[in-house]
Amino acid sequence: MSTTNSVQKNITMPQLAESLVSATISKWLKRPGDTVDLYEPICEVITDKVNAEIPSTEEGVMGELLADEGQEIAVGEIICRIVTEGEASEEASAPAPSAPAAQSPAVRPASPTGASAAPQAASGGEAGGMRARYSPAVQALAAQHGLDPAVIPGSGMGGRVTRKDVLRHLEHGGASQAAASAAPTAPSAPQPAAASFAAPQPAAASFAAPQPPMFASSSLSSQNEVRHSGLHLSENPKLPKIEIEEGGRGANETYIDITPIRNTIASRMRQSVTEIPHGWMMIEVDMTNLVKLRNKHKDEFKRNEGVNLTYPAFVIKAVVNAIKDYPIMNSVWAVDKIIVKRDINISLAVGTEDSVLTPVIKKADQKNIAGLAMEIDDLARRTRERTLKIDDMQGGTFTVNNTGSFGSILSQPIINYPQAAQLTFESIVKRPVVINDMVGVRSMANFCLSLDHRILDGLICGRFLQRVKENLESYSPDTKLY
Amino acid sequence: MPMMEYIAAIRLAMKEEMENDPSVFILGEDVGVKGGVFTTTKGLQEQFGEDRVIDTPLAESAIAGVAIGAAMVGMKPIAEMQYSDFMLPATNQIISEAAKIRYRSNNDWDCPIVVRAPIGGGIFGGLYHSQCPESIFFGTPGLKIIAPYSAYDAKGLLKAAIRDPDPVLFFENKKCYKLIKEDVPDDDYIVPIGKANLLREGDDITVISYSLPLHFAMQAAEELEQEGITSHILDLRTIQPLDREAIIEAVRRTGKVLIVHEDNKTGGVGAEVAAIIAEECLYDLDAPIRRLCGPDTPAMPINPPQEKFFMLSKDKLLTAMRELALY
Numbered sequence: 001m002s003t004t005n006s007v008q009k010n011i012t013m014p015q016l017a018e019s020l021v022s023a024t025i026s027k028w029l030k031r032p033g034d035t036v037d038l039y040e041p042i043c044e045v046i047t048d049k050v051n052a053e054i055p056s057t058e059e060g061v062m063g064e065l066l067a068d069e070g071q072e073i074a075v076g077e078i079i080c081r082i083v084t085e086g087e088a089s090e091e092a093s094a095p096a097p098s099a100p101a102a103q104s105p106a107v108r109p110a111s112p113t114g115a116s117a118a119p120q121a122a123s124g125g126e127a128g129g130m131r132a133r134y135s136p137a138v139q140a141l142a143a144q145h146g147l148d149p150a151v152i153p154g155s156g157m158g159g160r161v162t163r164k165d166v167l168r169h170l171e172h173g174g175a176s177q178a179a180a181s182a183a184p185t186a187p188s189a190p191q192p193a194a195a196s197f198a199a200p201q202p203a204a205a206s207f208a209a210p211q212p213p214m215f216a217s218s219s220l221s222s223q224n225e226v227r228h229s230g231l232h233l234s235e236n237p238k239l240p241k242i243e244i245e246e247g248g249r250g251a252n253e254t255y256i257d258i259t260p261i262r263n264t265i266a267s268r269m270r271q272s273v274t275e276i277p278h279g280w281m282m283i284e285v286d287m288t289n290l291v292k293l294r295n296k297h298k299d300e301f302k303r304n305e306g307v308n309l310t311y312p313a314f315v316i317k318a319v320v321n322a323i324k325d326y327p328i329m330n331s332v333w334a335v336d337k338i339i340v341k342r343d344i345n346i347s348l349a350v351g352t353e354d355s356v357l358t359p360v361i362k363k364a365d366q367k368n369i370a371g372l373a374m375e376i377d378d379l380a381r382r383t384r385e386r387t388l389k390i391d392d393m394q395g396g397t398f399t400v401n402n403t404g405s406f407g408s409i410l411s412q413p414i415i416n417y418p419q420a421a422q423l424t425f426e427s428i429v430k431r432p433v434v435i436n437d438m439v440g441v442r443s444m445a446n447f448c449l450s451l452d453h454r455i456l457d458g459l460i461c462g463r464f465l466q467r468v469k470e471n472l473e474s475y476s477p478d479t480k481l482y
Numbered sequence: 483m484p485m486m487e488y489i490a491a492i493r494l495a496m497k498e499e500m501e502n503d504p505s506v507f508i509l510g511e512d513v514g515v516k517g518g519v520f521t522t523t524k525g526l527q528e529q530f531g532e533d534r535v536i537d538t539p540l541a542e543s544a545i546a547g548v549a550i551g552a553a554m555v556g557m558k559p560i561a562e563m564q565y566s567d568f569m570l571p572a573t574n575q576i577i578s579e580a581a582k583i584r585y586r587s588n589n590d591w592d593c594p595i596v597v598r599a600p601i602g603g604g605i606f607g608g609l610y611h612s613q614c615p616e617s618i619f620f621g622t623p624g625l626k627i628i629a630p631y632s633a634y635d636a637k638g639l640l641k642a643a644i645r646d647p648d649p650v651l652f653f654e655n656k657k658c659y660k661l662i663k664e665d666v667p668d669d670d671y672i673v674p675i676g677k678a679n680l681l682r683e684g685d686d687i688t689v690i691s692y693s694l695p696l697h698f699a700m701q702a703a704e705e706l707e708q709e710g711i712t713s714h715i716l717d718l719r720t721i722q723p724l725d726r727e728a729i730i731e732a733v734r735r736t737g738k739v740l741i742v743h744e745d746n747k748t749g750g751v752g753a754e755v756a757a758i759i760a761e762e763c764l765y766d767l768d769a770p771i772r773r774l775c776g777p778d779t780p781a782m783p784i785n786p787p788q789e790k791f792f793m794l795s796k797d798k799l800l801t802a803m804r805e806l807a808l809y
Contacts, residue, residue: 137737137768157809163737163768
């Protein structure tokens, strides 16, 4: 086994979005020793916005995990190491020094360089080309104390023996051990040192006593080793896990830790309510024709497309067309100006058991009803599965909230900051309605609009809602989905 | 002990020296009526009059030349360069005259001038208000060069510079002016020229620097301590003459050295420090000597992203220090 070929690659926390400075590891998907393909997800992270998977930037075998689940890691910090070219995987992945010792003998006879595994294992599985390169300081110290640096576990880059490693070794009485091992009378002791250095040595010599030095150096390392990489100089404090604690004291109270997403919801809601002067309006829409249209197509659509043809698709189409007529609805308050967004990106409020997220339908104005239905299905499914990406959450310009899905007939939404307005689509209920002085049973639904009163006033919003209403009521059984 | 800004400590040093010694006077652009563009000399003309706090024309070579001439007849001038960027018209006076007077006159004459000049960027100053010209003067025998990082050192070193019989370039960091605020004693103390100062003791890495980046180094060291990495931080304080003993001692402590300065890397102070280490400490080194410096670009850009890229920061120090510790 040629451990020299394998390289440990550090995997760092990527910058998932411009504004993110850290993310919390929620779950490791790969364990030490697992094979990792390029771009294969290695862990799940929670940011203050979404859950995301971190793809591997290397191909190889998972080495150390340097972050615990539940731990918040700053962008750019190392989260784990991946051993590329696989060969040294057994050592790298094995946390206990005894594991490589147990595995190595089986592999060793295959190669005369196998004995070099002994100091490798001693260094805690650190592999790399720096193992046998000694700095002037290390050489000077080693010479001064009659040490062979090859027997000292290396904690530096690529398994390098650092000056501090030598000093630590000396402190732990390594000098006497090394002196003993340097004595040529002891047949087994010099083995790891000699074998790792002298490549042209006959194979037989390195096989002479494979076991004792292996264990000797392994146990040595477990005693002396304070760390097996520089980052493990001290333990990172563990962050509290996200879990529900039963309140032990009064037993009347339950404490729920705030998740990053809950925290974001809380601060965004507070920011919206405090910064935006909310106005509110409601309009009633006759959905009868739309109900007929949907009923006509829904079974066939499900058969053809595999997704449900839901009302929000029609509603969003109607809203988007109304925004095209009143582009000011699609804007942001910027203190000294109002920024009107050209792209109409609809944020869709999707509730889960413990949060509400607003994934975005990008460029909704360029999609037809069928396309919207499919995208809504996709976003809603991925929200529930918690597989939304940061990109799915960004760029929304107007929010539509299907509050009717949980039976509401009237609601007063808090605007999705920094957008200008949010529209809710309430339950469709059959009601007696007077049309042309006759009473008929119609499918009615309320639409409620919260508006940023700095940007929008009643008149423009009234017109906008009227246009939404017209668009919805002008659906007919002949309306094309595609 | 009063809390004092770095800039106020410099002002106080000049005030005290002018009160103690009537031969001390200040000259420079806008130092009098305006009190300096940064307010460094504010109130001094009111206290000492127009003859001792002199507003000069916009001619740096004249400011330096007049100062040298006054020094020849026994005065102790403090010449202010408004920005070190504007100092270059005075280089001939400083390098060819001030630095050489003692040598040229076979020790008959000396030239006790102080040239104060604000260095450094990070203040959206752009090309002509952000430079670090240490390397232009560094390596000119006959000059002493000081670059304090703290308010305490700024006062003590400036007083030492004013009393020093030879020409001293006093590079004060303009980003530090208001940023740094700390206890500065009212009493008449001196920080000796030519002595480096150990700011922090540690066993894993040695950081050698001067001026503003030391603050970043100290902050980074604080964070690295949480990771179990301890840093040994040496403030050069005087960059000419370098305190060789202190450098060697600091290197021997850890064997891993990072040299940091905002002036660009090539031909900077760090190059000389690295050469000293290579000459004296080869067998103490546990890692290659590293330098973290401003990039070798002609100037600091004014747009914020590029300025940020150019400037050193705590994060840059943190990365470099951690890398070296892990080596």
